[in-house]
Amino acid sequence: MMNRRVMVKVPASTANLGPGFDTLGMALSLYTWIEMTIPSDGSTVIELHGDGLEGIPTDKSNLIYKVAQQVFEAAGAEVPELQIAMYSDIPLTRGLGSSASAIIGALTCANALIGNPLSDDALFQIASELEGHPDNVGASLFGGIVVSAWDGSRAEKVRIEPHADLDVLVAIPSFQLSTEKARHALPTQISMKDAVFNVGSSSLLVAAFASGNLDLIAFAMRDRLHQPYRAALVPGMEEILDQATEHGALGVALSGAGPTLLTLVHKNSPRKAELDAFLSETLGKHGIQAQTMWLKPCAEGPEITVSSKQQEQLFMERIKGEVRA
Numbered sequence: 001m002m003n004r005r006v007m008v009k010v011p012a013s014t015a016n017l018g019p020g021f022d023t024l025g026m027a028l029s030l031y032t033w034i035e036m037t038i039p040s041d042g043s044t045v046i047e048l049h050g051d052g053l054e055g056i057p058t059d060k061s062n063l064i065y066k067v068a069q070q071v072f073e074a075a076g077a078e079v080p081e082l083q084i085a086m087y088s089d090i091p092l093t094r095g096l097g098s099s100a101s102a103i104i105g106a107l108t109c110a111n112a113l114i115g116n117p118l119s120d121d122a123l124f125q126i127a128s129e130l131e132g133h134p135d136n137v138g139a140s141l142f143g144g145i146v147v148s149a150w151d152g153s154r155a156e157k158v159r160i161e162p163h164a165d166l167d168v169l170v171a172i173p174s175f176q177l178s179t180e181k182a183r184h185a186l187p188t189q190i191s192m193k194d195a196v197f198n199v200g201s202s203s204l205l206v207a208a209f210a211s212g213n214l215d216l217i218a219f220a221m222r223d224r225l226h227q228p229y230r231a232a233l234v235p236g237m238e239e240i241l242d243q244a245t246e247h248g249a250l251g252v253a254l255s256g257a258g259p260t261l262l263t264l265v266h267k268n269s270p271r272k273a274e275l276d277a278f279l280s281e282t283l284g285k286h287g288i289q290a291q292t293m294w295l296k297p298c299a300e301g302p303e304i305t306v307s308s309k310q311q312e313q314l315f316m317e318r319i320k321g322e323v324r325a
């Protein structure tokens with residue numbers, strides 16, 4: 001096990017997809033890479049590479065280190081010291097599942113490091129408990145669209161293959177919005193009418209994804225459980241949710257807890273530039289600077305490699321920004 005080096009590439013994710021609050025997730029083609037080594041001697045070293053990672057601890061309080069220790073503990077292994085390197089293209093605290101990708105990366109990397117004693121299901125249970133909901137972690141772990149339910153002690157899921165014609169356009173505001181803050185904006189009670197609205201929308205959305213009926217997405221992606229309460233936290237969001245389908249989107253939602261806004265688009269849509277401009281201009285009109293990014297649903301979960309010299313070279317090139325995908 002000494003000097004064994006494992007590298008994992010984990011997708012970002014979008015949670016909720018509108019009405020599926022804490023239940024629906026989709027993996028996206030934006031990634032975090034984590035590399036872990038058990039040093040033959042020496043102590044824990046954590047290196048973080050990528051933009052906007054300031055403030056993330058590089059000692060044993062780091063999320064990746066702590067999550068790895070949970071794997072070793074669950075497997076009855078003792079690995080107190082670790083060399084960890086992380087590179088991420090996923091912006092933090094924007095609603096693109098950065099914490100879930102770090103958790104899934106740490107779980108799968110640590111598990112591979114000690115010979116994969118834990119099943120994917122066991123990792124899913126640990127991850128759901130850590131995040132408090134299974135939507136982002138399920139998507140990052142299994143890839144594709146993941147429909148999940150968690151009763152507080154056990155999570156179950158069904159994975160749906162994303163439609164090949166789906167493209168994703170996200171508008172990522174320059175400000176951060178923590179999940180904690182966005183959850184505090186939610187009411188403790190909602191009306192029966194709104195609950196019924198969301199059960200209908202979410203069920204229809206899952207059926208639309210499963211059957212490939214993209215025409216239903218706009219109708220089914222509407223939400224009354226969390227987006228109306230979070231709208232005040234993202235200036236311009238209400239207008240985007242109301243009007244994005246008039247500018248070529250198949251559907252639109254707040255991505256996870258926000259502030260990123262996400263649209264689903266047919267890959268052959270002739271209105272992609274119009275939609276892109278609509279998102280940027282609407283946020284801009286409300287004083288919000290945002291970066292738009294075209295992504296694809298990511299059909300795969302983590303890619304794990306026990307590293308060779310060539311892969312180490314690739315990781316170093318990524319860290320230096322020479323390779324992006």
Ligand SMILES: Nc1ncnc2c1ncn2[C@@H]1O[C@H](COP(=O)(O)OP(=O)(O)OP(=O)(O)O)[C@@H](O)[C@H]1O
Nearest residue numbers: 063092093094095096097098099102178179256257
């Ligand atoms: N690679 C990482 N290493 C350590 N900590 C991380 C890492 N990525 C994220 N985090 C922690 O997770 C926090 C962000 O989690 P949060 O749930 O607020 O946002 P998010 O996961 O980006 O968005 P969302 O859950 O809405 O999709 C960061 O502030 C940081 O504390």
Ligand SMILES: N[C@@H](CCO)C(=O)O
Nearest residue numbers: 015021022179256257
């Ligand atoms: N389902 C979660 C995703 C963010 O972690 C929420 O909307 O709060």
